[in-house]
Every structure is written in structure tokens, then in C-alpha cells.
Amino acid sequence: xxxxxxxxxxxxxxxxxxxxxxxxxxxxxxxxxxxxxxxxxxxxxxxxxxxxxxxxxxxxxxxxxxxxxxxxxxxxxxxxxxxxxxxxxxxxxxxxxxxxxxxxxxxxxxxxxxxxxxxxxxxxxxxxxxxxxxxxxxxxxxxxxxxxxxxxxxxxxxxxxxxxxxxxxxxxxxxxxxxxxxxxxxxxxx
Numbered sequence: 377x378x379x380x381x382x383x384x385x386x387x388x389x390x391x392x393x394x395x396x397x398x399x400x401x402x403x404x405x406x407x408x409x410x411x412x413x414x415x416x417x418x419x420x421x422x423x424x425x426x427x428x429x430x431x432x433x434x435x436x437x438x439x440x441x442x443x444x445x446x447x448x449x450x451x452x453x454x455x456x457x458x459x460x461x462x463x464x465x466x467x468x469x470x471x472x473x474x475x476x477x478x479x480x481x482x483x484x485x486x487x488x489x490x491x492x493x494x495x496x497x498x499x500x501x502x503x504x505x506x507x508x509x510x511x512x513x514x515x516x517x518x519x520x521x522x523x524x525x526x527x528x529x530x531x532x533x534x535x536x537x538x539x540x541x542x543x544x545x546x547x548x549x550x551x552x553x554x555x556x557x558x559x560x561x562x563x564x565x566x
Contacts, residue, residue, distance in 0.1 A: 398536030506565030
């Protein structure tokens with residue numbers, strides 16, 4: 377294992393522990409409702425094609441904000457097409473029939489793909505510069521790079537405040553976030 381890979385593994389392990397604790401606190405009612413803050417950020421972009429995600433494990437839940445956005449315009453969720461590829465985004469609506477995709481995330485049974493201009497990005501950790509640490513597959517980095525080559529894209533990290541970390545190991549291929557929305561604040565990196 378390279379030094380960078382070892383640093384990323386250690387940073388992920390620490391961030392997963394912080395995320396798990398934040399998730400448990402939220403489930404116990406000891407944290408503000410995070411989706412309300414995300415909805416307020418998205419309110420200025422109603423009708424713009426948006427990609428969210430179906431939360432897994434201890435990821436912060438964007439579904440209430442996605443439901444509000446779906447009333448105004450198209451909302452998609454990520455579909456993994458294969459290793460080393462960018463994500464595609466299948467149109468999602470509240471109550472849509474879903475099936476299990478790769479890594480346990482739910483995806484729409486019927487796949488009508490959209491091209492988002494806003495991407496809500498799940499993450500393991502973020503730093504004070506807009507860098508993010510994901511699960512390690514590079515899917516969002518490839519996706520954001522490909523979308524940004526076509527048109528402007530607003531990449532919004534959605535995370536628990538506790539997921540902020542210092543000195544994240546970053547590579548040249550890592551795509552920066554424009555904003556991070558947590559249960560407590562909105563951080564603008566633009």
C-alpha cells in the first residue's frame with residue numbers, strides 16, 4: 377500500500393467514526409434537521425436539473441430536500457454503470473418504484489437519465505478548502521469532471537458537521553466542492 381493510500385485509509389476510518397457518532401446523535405434527536413438547510417440552499421435553484429442520492433448506512437439523508445425539489449423540476453439519483461466510469465443519473469420521483477443497485481443504494485426501476493446542473497454529493501469527509509474524501513471508487517470525481525467539461529455544475533457536499541477533517545490526502549484528480557451544507561451551516565468555497 378502506498379503512503380497516500382495508507383493516509384486515505386486512515387482518514388476514512390476516522391471520518392467514518394465521526395459520521396457514525398453524528399448519525400446516532402441525529403437519530404436520538406440531539407441535532408438540527410439537516411434537510412431543511414439543504415432545501416433552503418436549493419430554493420434559489422428551483423427547476424434546475426438536480427442529482428441527489430439515496431442514503432446508505434450513516435449518510436446524511438437528503439430525501440426531504442429532494443422531494444421538495446422534485447415538485448419543481450427533474451431530480452436524479454446516481455446509477456453506477458461500471459468500474460472506472462462516471463455515474464449516470466436516473467430520474468427519481470417520490471414514491472418511484474426502486475430496486476437495489478451496486479453497493480446497496482436504491483435506483484429507479486425505470487431509468488430515464490437526466491443531465492444535472494446541481495449535484496448533491498455524499499462524502500466521508502470534507503475540509504475547509506472544499507476538498508472531499510469519498511469511498512475511494514472515484515465515481516463522483518469522474519462524474520463532476522465530465523459534467524464540468526460540458527457546462528457549469530454546482531457541486532454541493534451534504535454532510536454532518538462532524539465530518540470536517542484536517543489535512544485530507546488529496547490527489548490531482550479529486551474534484552472540489554462548491555458548497556458544503558451541514559446540519560449547522562453552509563460553507564461556500566466559490
